[in-house]
Each structure stands twice: as structure tokens, then as C-alpha cells.
Amino acid sequence: MVTVAVNRGRPGGVRCKICGLKTPADVEAAAQAGAGYIGLVFFPRSPRHLDIAQARELALLAPVGLAKVALVVDADDATLQAITDAVPLDLLQLHGRESPDRVAEVKARFGLPVMKAVGVAEAADLAAIADYEAVADQILVDAKAPKGAALPGGNGLAFDWRLIAGRPWRRPWMLAGGLTPENVAEAVRLTGARQVDVSSGVESAPGVKDAARIAAFVAAAQG
Numbered sequence: 424m425v426t427v428a429v430n431r432g433r434p435g436g437v438r439c440k441i442c443g444l445k446t447p448a449d450v451e452a453a454a455q456a457g458a459g460y461i462g463l464v465f466f467p468r469s470p471r472h473l474d475i476a477q478a479r480e481l482a483l484l485a486p487v488g489l490a491k492v493a494l495v496v497d498a499d500d501a502t503l504q505a506i507t508d509a510v511p512l513d514l515l516q517l518h519g520r521e522s523p524d525r526v527a528e529v530k531a532r533f534g535l536p537v538m539k540a541v542g543v544a545e546a547a548d549l550a551a552i553a554d555y556e557a558v559a560d561q562i563l564v565d566a567k568a569p570k571g572a573a574l575p576g577g578n579g580l581a582f583d584w585r586l587i588a589g590r591p592w593r594r595p596w597m598l599a600g601g602l603t604p605e606n607v608a609e610a611v612r613l614t615g616a617r618q619v620d621v622s623s624g625v626e627s628a629p630g631v632k633d634a635a636r637i638a639a640f641v642a643a644a645q646g
């Protein structure tokens with residue numbers, strides 16, 4: 424049996440989500456580092472994609488206090504039903520073009536809190552956040568994927584953090600996009616984020632997490 428110890432991180436510190444985990448060792452690394460969330464990606468084109476059995480295995484390893492997030496992209500009800508029936512989850516991350524109505528529908532139908540990803544490249548993109556704040560439990564403020572990108576997220580690209588410095592949003596929110604152990608402290612300082620999300624920045628290759636970088640990321644985010 425694999426047992427995973429949890430380090431609860433610094434009380435009151437910045438809460439970190441490590442996204443795109445693929446192995447039990449990744450879960451162990453996130454827990455040991457003191458992450459608050461792990462992200463399980465359901466997107467077949469992604470190097471981080473998991474099938475439902477793999478995701479269930481990882482979710483069952485997560486210790487109490489490490490929240491399990493399913494990342495889906497424009498998933499239909501049948502897909503969401505299959506995922507939520509099999510995988511113990513704390514949050515659904517909607518990372519596609521889901522409308523505010525669809526976000527509200529998913530939240531009501533599946534009985535889980537929902538985090539909606541909003542892509543930001545310029546100031547005008549921030550207007551969408553108000554629409555989603557009315558229906559989502561959390562907002563993921565992420566870099567907008569470039570036109571023609573193979574993935575709608577997880578591209579390791581940052582946006583200009585000054586665009587969101589001092590923004591008073593109503594909902595809990597998480598900063599994402601191109602964060603690394605090297606830049607996360609500056610991103611937190613500039614934006615005031617209390618939650619941060621990383622995938623590419625803690626990998627040694629696409630889909631391959633690096634335990635030392637996960638530990639360094641959480642330590643740097645939490646100051």
C-alpha cells in the first residue's frame with residue numbers, strides 16, 4: 424500500500440495548486456511540499472491526460488487537506504457523470520469555453536464547487552471575470568492560450584501581472600500561467616494572489632513532474 428504524508432504548509436500562507444499530476448510519486452511530492460490542491464487533467468490531447476481509473480487511483484492517495492481538482496474542457500454531462508461517479512473530488516475546474524449558464528448548470532447538476540478558468544492577455548479580457556463571479560465558486564485567472572495552441576492551458580506562458588494588481592474580486596481566485604519557482608514570489612507580490620496554480624513550471628518535460636521543483640515552488644510561493 425502506498426501512503427502519502429501531508430505537510431500542511433505555512434498556516435495562512437499562499438495556497439498552491441499543482442496541476443497535471445500523473446503518478447503516485449507526484450501526489451506524494453505535492454503533499455510533502457505543502458500544496459493545497461492537486462489537479463487531475465481530463466483532456467486526451469494533453470501530455471497530462473489521465474483516464475478515469477488512473478485519476479481515481481491518484482485521488483484516493485491524496486491525504487485529507489489536499490483538495491482534488493478535476494480539470495475538464497467543455498465536457499458534456501455524460502463525461503462529467505463518469506468522472507464524478509468514480510473519482511473522489513473537491514472541485515471541478517472548467518477550462519474550456521463554458522458559458523456562465525453552463526457553469527451554473529454544472530455546479531447544480533454535479534453538486535461540487537466549480538472553478539472557472541478565464542484567459543487573460545489584455546485588460547479587456549478581465550471583463551469576463553465579473554460574469555463568472557456570479558456563478559462560479561472560484562476563478563482561475565490564467566494566461567490566454569495563443570491562437571492555434573494545441574492546449575487551452577498548461578502552456579507555461581505568463582500574462583502581464585500588472586493588469587490585475589490590486590483588483591478587488593468578490594470570489595476566491597487563483598493566479599496561473601507561466602508560474603515557476605523562480606518567479607512565483609514576484610507574481611504574488613505584484614498581484615496580491617493568495618492562491619497560485621502551476622503545471623509546466625514544475626516539470627522536467629511535458630507531463631513529467633519534478634519533485635524538487637514542486638517543493639521549491641511551494642516554498643517560494645509561501646515566502
Ligand SMILES: O=C(O)c1ccccc1NCC(=O)[C@H](O)[C@H](O)COP(=O)(O)O
Pocket residue numbers: 442443462464466469470471472494496518563565566574575576577578579580599600601602620621622623624
Ligand atoms: O495542463 C494541461 O495539459 C491542460 C490541458 C487543457 C486545459 C488546461 C490545461 N492545463 C491548465 C493548467 O495546468 C493550469 O491550470 C494553468 O493553465 C497553468 O499552466 P502552466 O502555465 O503550465 O503553469
